Amino acid sequence: MTSWWFRNAAVYTVDVMQPWASCLVVHDDRIAYVGEDDGARAHLRDETLEVDLEGRFVMPGFVDAHDHLIGGALAKVGVSLDGLHGKEAVLEAIRRYALEHPDRSVLRGFGWTPFTFGQGVQPHRTWLDSVTDVRPALMLTYDVHDGWANTAAFELAGIGAHSHDPNPPSGYWPRDPDGFPSGTCCEPESWLPIATALGMFTLDAVMEAMSQTLDAAPSWGITTAFDASPMVQSKSLVTEVYEHLVQRDLAEGLPVRLIGSYVARNPAMPPEVAAARLREMHHDVVSPNFSITTMKLFMDGVGPQHTAALLEPYTDQPDNRGPFVFPPDVVQRFIEAANLAGFDAHMHACGDAGVRGALDAIEQVQAAHGPLGARNTVCHLELCNIADVPRFAQLGVIANGTPLWGTDYRGEFIDSYPHLIGRERFQRDYLPYGALVRSGALVTFGADCPGVEVHEIPPLIQIEAAVTRQRPGRADDRPCGAHERVSLVDAIRCYTINGAFALRLEDEVGSLVAGKRADLVVLDQNPFTVDVHSIHAIGVRHTMLGGRFTHGGTF
Ligand SMILES: [Zn+2]
CATH class of the missing domain: 2.30.40.10 (Urease, subunit C, domain 1)
Structure with a gap:
């Protein structure tokens, strides 16, 4: 010893x-x-x-309270489109990659954003066709909410003019006049079948992804992380991946203490079935550094694709408030089932209606049953209405965020967001981490890769962004809401003891005692x-x- x-x-x-x-x-x-x-x-x-x-x-050691260290890098394979602007630059990068990799039967890429091709311009599959010869190609956005496939990829996946959208109104394929998908795939439900057809989801692929993230995490100072979803869909592969992690932990010890989640994706599923599945995983998947204690749920999508649920319409789409994935009355029953079974719920909520819906749902569950000792989290908070900020502390709901998004991320966010939501909402309600900390809410931070690039996962990068609201090392950057800065003391708490509390580990880790x-x-x-x-x-x-x-x- x-x-x-x-x-x-x-x-x-x-x-x-x-x-x-x-x-x-x-x-x-x-x-x-x-x-x-x-x-x-x-x-x-x-x-x-x-x-x-x-x-x-x-x-x-840092506690990353929302990340995807298991499968996040699955979406970071192939040609990087990170930081490129405009159709020409993007196609040139893909053309070069295709030429340099004649051995790849499938072309993959990542890192474009809904702003890459200009405000409101969605890329077309024929653009990709022009630089990818006959090989199927799939390019994911930086946050993996959306994809962009070429014609060969749609055909390989058997998707055509007569295919039904997988999960409208959020998960769908925009169409050409003849009904064939035009190329963009909105939300994972629409690109996952293509990714699966392209062979993206195997245990080997997940292990390669983990080598970039889970295995690198100690070099960034991470000792504990919440895995908000292994980023693979099939139940059998999730089981295989979790079993691999348990065996590895028993054999040599995992590099990071991991708390995993069960992702409930289907709002039509009976909530008790979801809770039973979580209980089963909690029971079966257990080793000294790995356990499953949380139900992950989705209120909505993301702002840039107009899939975040808003209280008021999008500024550039006056008839659209964005859809719910789990409407508040439905998510309430899932939270209730998870909390009654002794587990926590972790809700993705990007729009202000998504955030409010999650808080309302938790409030209803508490009204019926009391707090149940639950440590429920609402994560992302792209837009959080100022009136809802104090409710986190009042209801004992944990607020989770990714500080890097609260900067002029990719040199795009400060100019692009106001087109979507107007300047007033952007300045008042966008990622209000400072207001949340000052309200007394328990705030946790996480990098949420693939929502950031792998090299942006390190907590010290995120902490600097939380303290400055500027991109790391960019003293010349316009701050993205200087009033939402947090102190270094608070930013460190968000990345240590607060994260430990959210994961029910505050008696074990998070401070040096x-x-x-x-x-x-x-x-x-x-x-x-x-x-x-x-x-x-x-x-x-x-x-x-x-x-x-x-x-x-x-x-
Ligand atoms: Zn996430």
Whole structure:
């Protein structure tokens, strides 16, 4: 068994009773002592190894409270269209990729946005046909809500003029006058059949994806993560992937403590059946660092594709408020079933009507049954009406967000969003993380890859964005609502103890306190003393998960 005495460090504990210390003793998988050298001596053992950290910064391991470390990178395969603007630049990148990869029988790509081709312009399949020869091709948006396929891909998937839209009004294929899909696939229901036909969903593909995310997470300082969906549809593959993770955990220990979810996708399913399926997974899928405790539900889609449910119509589509995926009265029955079974619900809600619907549903469940000890989360909050901000604290609902989206993300968001929702709503209600923190709500952060690129998952990148509302390292950037900045102290809480609370792990991880698991990171610099625009660049020297080094090697 191992025992460590980490000395001469700036230890930031995230414990309000004792925020700072200079040393820390770890026995086996737990923290034995946090404080000063004099007090540490009583806790040393013969085998304790003394390590001088030379003034480095030590803090709790990061808790990413909404991410997709299992399958998020499945959508990050092939040609990157990240940062490209306009039809010509995009097609040129795909043309080059196709030429350089003659061995690929299928062409994949990722990273375009609904703003890439100009406001309201959807890409056509014939554009792709012109650069992909006869090979089927599928290009996903940066957030994987939408796809863009060529004619060969539609044909391979057996989708044509007479195919019914998979889940209208949100999941559909815009059509040409002859009825054949024009190329864009709105929401995953519409591109998943194509991706499946193209062979995107196999255990090997998931393992390759995990090597980019789950296996890299310790190098970013992540020790615990909520997996909000493994990003694969078929029940059999989900089972296969979860079984693989359990076996790997038992054999060698997972690189990250993972809390997984059961995704209820079909609003027509009886809620008790969904709760029973979750209970079954909770029972079957369990190992020291992996468990399934949460039901994931979708209120709506996303703003840029006009699929987020809004209280008032879209500014550029005055007849459209966006559809619900699970209407509030339906989601209420799923939340109730999950909470009564002792599980938490985690609701995707991007539009202000989606957010309000989720809060209303939770309020109704509480009115009928009391709080049930549930730790329900509403995530994303692209638009949250100012009147709903205080309801999070009042109802004890956790608010989750991705700080990078609260910047001029991709150099597009500040100019593009007002076209969708008008300047007033954008300035008042867009990702109001600062208002939520100030309201007393418990706020958690997560990177939500594939909603960001893999290289944007590191918590220090996201924390800088939360503190500045500017893109990392971009002091010259226009802030995306400077009034929604949060303090560094709060941003760190959102990425540590608050996330631990949301996952029911606050007695085990999230702060450096004697008795808790030894989940910690050693950083090269102190985020409180570097320039705020440099936080993202601080090196993660070591990461320890339950007393085991998962990054940076041992001493
Ligand atoms: Zn997500």
